[in-house]
Amino acid sequence: MRTRPQILAEIQAIAAATLGWRGEVSAATRLVEDLELDSLRALAFVVEIENRLRVRIQPEDETGLATVGDLAAVVELRQREHDAG
Amino acid sequence: MxxxxxxxxxxxxxxxxxxxxxxxxxxxxxxxxxxxxxxxxxxxxxxxxxxxxxxxxxxxxxxxxxxxxxxxxxxxxxxxxxxxxxxxxxxxxxxxxxxxxxxxxxxxxxxxxxxxxxxxxxxxxxxxxxxxxxxxxxxxxxxxxxxxxxxxxxxxxxxxxxxxxxxxxxxxxxxxxxxxxxxxxxxxxxxxxxxxxxxxxxxxxxxxxxxxxxxxxxxxxxxxxxxxxxxxxxxxxxxxxxxxxxxxxxxxxxxxxxxxxxxxGMVSPAPNFAYGLCLEKIADDELEGVDLSSWRVALNGAETVSAEVMRRFNRRFAPWGLEPRALTPVYGLSEASLAVTFSDLDRPFTSERFDAEALATSGRALPAPGGTELVSVGRPLPGFAVEIRDAAGAALPAAHAGRVWVRGPSLMSGYLGLPDATREVLVDGWLDTGDTGFLYAEELYLTGRAKDVLILRGRNHPPEEVERALDGLAGVRTGCAAAVSYRPPEAASDALLVFVESRPAPGLGPAALAAACRRRILAATGLAADRVLVLAPGTLPRTSSGKIRRREALRRFLDGELDPPRRVGWWRLLWAMIRSRRALARAGE
Missing domain, CATH: 3.40.50.12780 (ANL, N-terminal domain)
Known part of the structure; x- marks a missing residue:
């Protein structure tokens, strides 16, 4: 099970590999505004997070997701469920 | 099969x-x-x-x-x-x-x-x-x-x-x-x-x-x-x-x-952007043991087909057995169920260079070395026909660009519950596709859309959707934005270009305004604008009734004519940027 900093590091790696993002990624990085997630990039990004971190982000998780920190929190929650289940 | x-x-x-x-x-x-x-x-x-x-x-x-x-x-x-x-x-x-x-x-x-x-x-x-x-x-x-x-x-x-x-x-x-x-x-x-x-x-x-x-x-x-x-x-x-x-x-x-x-797999279609995405994303080590020799029909349709992307795709994946003749540009639309024209399956795709000036001014398709490269989308499928017509509906001869009309056994019955919209496009068994193009050597070449529509990643979007997103944004004149899509030279896919006329807003320079516009568009529509061009009030071409003429704005932009008036300060800077297309390409980023 990954810790929050490990999850953030993974998200940074996925942003680099999938989005070609060269900058720093922190918990405060905004998904739409900073990572410039249009619908196609958002899809690629979230699916790759699910694939690599072996989690399923649920529809209700996505409401109100604004930053990388929000996303990491959801991954942590779902990972815990996954491991428990 | x-x-x-x-x-x-x-x-x-x-x-x-x-x-x-x-x-x-x-x-x-x-x-x-x-x-x-x-x-x-x-x-x-x-x-x-x-x-x-x-x-x-x-x-x-x-x-x-x-x-x-x-x-x-x-x-x-x-x-x-x-x-x-x-x-x-x-x-x-x-x-x-x-x-x-x-x-x-x-x-x-x-x-x-x-x-x-x-x-x-x-x-x-x-x-x-x-x-x-x-x-x-x-x-x-x-x-x-x-x-x-x-x-x-x-x-x-x-x-x-x-x-x-x-x-x-x-x-x-x-x-x-x-x-x-x-x-x-x-x-x-x-x-x-x-x-x-x-x-x-x-x-x-x-x-x-x-x-x-x-x-x-x-x-x-x-x-x-x-x-x-x-x-x-x-x-x-x-x-x-x-x-x-x-x-x-x-x-x-x-x-x-x-x-x-x-x-x-023998048949597998995709829009042009998907071939570009493969070029951009796939690493050699992901293709270990891959053999693409069975792929005989790699259809490329649903958006503008790029010769450059197909050439690069062929070069990139030839070592994995991709046959050059596999890539097959096609044309169709949902109103015709799907396909209308197909290129020949037994030869590599065909492209020709045409004189851009002649095409833009007189609609004549004149082959010209060094001209604009267009990809043939082939000939009508058996039972289908393509006719190029002028704005009044008269048939045009070969090598003259006009509106693309098609006929065939798979046309829609109509737009459901919209008899007026149906009558506008279905006339005597022919369908007005809204696309423009010409026939050359009996094959169809597309030049654009007669109606204003943004074609991005295989999907069409009404420009109003992007333009409306900017209403109420500080520094933008309400209703004075124009969104267009076009294929920049050498680019793999169509780009979204947005023109906005600015109004004075304290402390907001053109770069900041362009960035604010990009964010607003992205948040409202999910589309990333490739360029946002900030212009002085009254710069965008309009019809006599005051509607913004999007395609004319794009033409002027491409011809380097869309200049804001010279004023003091940042307008001069912007003007200099407009003169330099390369600088412009990054404007708003």
């Missing part, structure tokens, strides 16, 4: 409906659907199993009040559930209206509004969805104001006693698909069984001579190219089709090529 897997002619009734096709494929005992998952594991359903499942879904749907002729929205990802609902509805004599599943990471408001508008336009009172999607569809039902009900299809329903399957006629409505880009006013394209079967027959006749292999598709099933172009042709000849969920392709494009190799 295999004429030899068809049932012998004497035991087979001629198929008149999609249900007949499924019955024929189930009886043939060959082929089916393979679903690839995220670890590349696959599950296979033979066509007979697809039919049995549909029968169970039918009784469930009938028990929910579905009656022949009802239009029913479906929201499913690429999984067996899509086909349970789809063929279940057909077996009940109802009309499926496949819609796309909710977007990921936000912008759900826009999704809800769009989906509700599409359902209303199709006259659907019921929406059938998979459980995961259904959790996000409550708002769509609420927007339906009591006229819409949601039914969740969770797994395969128990068989229930009920009425016998309905038997629709060839000219009955088979399915409703949306004219791509109908986000502001969704236009539901009504297709009869006869039209769809004619399209399927034309496609299979065209590639059938290629000795047997299967199809592979990552295209969404709510898209004509995915459903009518991949699923139905496989069904028609009881062949195998391997399906990859679109989101898995987008995240890892190598999965497409690996799947083609693993299952010896």
């Amino acid at each position: 295999p004429a030899e897997t068809r049932m012998p002619a004497e035991t087979r009734m001629p198929a008149e409906t999609l249900a007949d096709l499924l019955a024929g494929a189930a009886a043939a005992g060959s082929g089916g659907l393979r679903f690839v998952g995220r670890d590349e594991e696959a599950t296979f359903l033979g066509w007979d199993e697809v039919r049995r499942r549909a029968e169970r879904a039918r009784s469930w749907l009938v028990a929910r009040g579905v009656r022949p002729g009802d239009r029913v929205g479906t929201v499913f990802r690429t999984a067996p559930g899509f086909f349970d609902a789809f063929f279940g509805l057909l077996a009940a004599g109802a009309v499926p209206v496949p819609l796309y599943p909710p977007v990921r990471l936000g912008r759900l408001g826009e999704y809800h509004r769009r989906t509700a508008a599409m359902l209303a336009a199709a006259g659907a009172r019921l929406l059938v969805a998979e459980p995961l999607a259904a959790r996000l569809l409550g708002e769509v039902v609420a927007l339906g104001r009591g006229a819409l009900e949601l039914a969740v299809l969770d797994g395969l329903p128990q068989p229930a006693a009920g009425s016998p399957p309905a038997a629709p006629a060839a000219d009955d409505l088979a399915l409703v698909q949306f004219s791509s880009g109908t986000t502001v006013e969704p236009k539901p394209v009504a297709l009869s069984h006869r039209a769809i079967l004619a399209q399927v027959a034309a496609l299979n006749r065209h590639w059938r001579h290629v000795p047997g292999a299967s199809g592979v598709s990552w295209l969404p099933l709510y898209h004509d190219m995915g459903l009518i172009g991949c699923v139905f042709p496989a069904l028609d000849v009881a062949a195998e089709l391997t399906l990859i969920p679109p989101e898995l392709f987008v995240a890892r494009p190598a999965l497409w090529l690996r799947t083609l190799s693993r299952y010896r």
Whole structure:
């Protein structure tokens, strides 16, 4: 099970590999505004997070997701469920 | 694909409906659907199993009040559930209206509004969805104001006693698909069984001579190219089709090529951007053991085809056995069920260079070395015809650009419930495609759209959607924005360019304003503007009634004529940027 900093590091790696993002990624990085997630990039990004971190982000998780920190929190929650289940 | 897997002619009734096709494929005992998952594991359903499942879904749907002729929205990802609902509805004599599943990471408001508008336009009172999607569809039902009900299809329903399957006629409505880009006013394209079967027959006749292999598709099933172009042709000849969920392709494009190799895929279509995405994303080590030599028909359609992307794709993947003749530019539109023209399958794609000035000013297509390179999308499929007409509707000779009109056996019956819109485009058996182009050496070359529409990644978007997003933004004159899409030289895909006229806003320079516009557009529409160009008030060309002329703005921009007036300060800086296209290319980033 990954810790929050490990999850953030993974998200940074996925942003680099999938989005070609060269900058720093922190918990405060905004998904739409900073990572410039249009619908196609958002899809690629979230699916790759699910694939690599072996989690399923649920529809209700996505409401109100604004930053990388929000996303990491959801991954942590779902990972815990996954491991428990 | 295999004429030899068809049932012998004497035991087979001629198929008149999609249900007949499924019955024929189930009886043939060959082929089916393979679903690839995220670890590349696959599950296979033979066509007979697809039919049995549909029968169970039918009784469930009938028990929910579905009656022949009802239009029913479906929201499913690429999984067996899509086909349970789809063929279940057909077996009940109802009309499926496949819609796309909710977007990921936000912008759900826009999704809800769009989906509700599409359902209303199709006259659907019921929406059938998979459980995961259904959790996000409550708002769509609420927007339906009591006229819409949601039914969740969770797994395969128990068989229930009920009425016998309905038997629709060839000219009955088979399915409703949306004219791509109908986000502001969704236009539901009504297709009869006869039209769809004619399209399927034309496609299979065209590639059938290629000795047997299967199809592979990552295209969404709510898209004509995915459903009518991949699923139905496989069904028609009881062949195998391997399906990859679109989101898995987008995240890892190598999965497409690996799947083609693993299952010896012969036919696999995609829009131009997908070929570009493969060039951008796939690393050699993802292609270990991959052999693309079975891929004979790599259709490229649904958006402007780029010669450069195809050349690079051929070079990049030749070492993995890709045949240069595989890439096949095609042209079609949802109003024609799908395809209208195909390039020759036995030779590499054709492109020609034409004098850009002559094309822009007189509409003449004059070959010119060093001119604009355009890709041929081929000749009409058997039974189809293409005519180029001027604005008044008179036929134009070869090598003259005009409006592209098409005729053929798979044209839509019309836009559902929109007789005026139908009359505008369907005239004496001909369809006005809204595209512009010309015939050269008997092949069709496309030059653009007659109507203002943004074509980005294979989807059409009304420019108003982008422009409206900027209303009320500090520094932007309300109603004074113009969005256009175009293909920059050497680029792999079309770019979104937005012109905005500014008004004084304290402390807001053009770069900051452009950045604010980009953010606003992205948040409202999910589209990333490649460039935002800030202009002085009154710069954009307008009609006599004051409407902004988008294509004229684009022409002036491309000709370097769209200059803001010289003023003090940052206007001068901006002017200098406009003079330098390269600087401009990064404006607003």
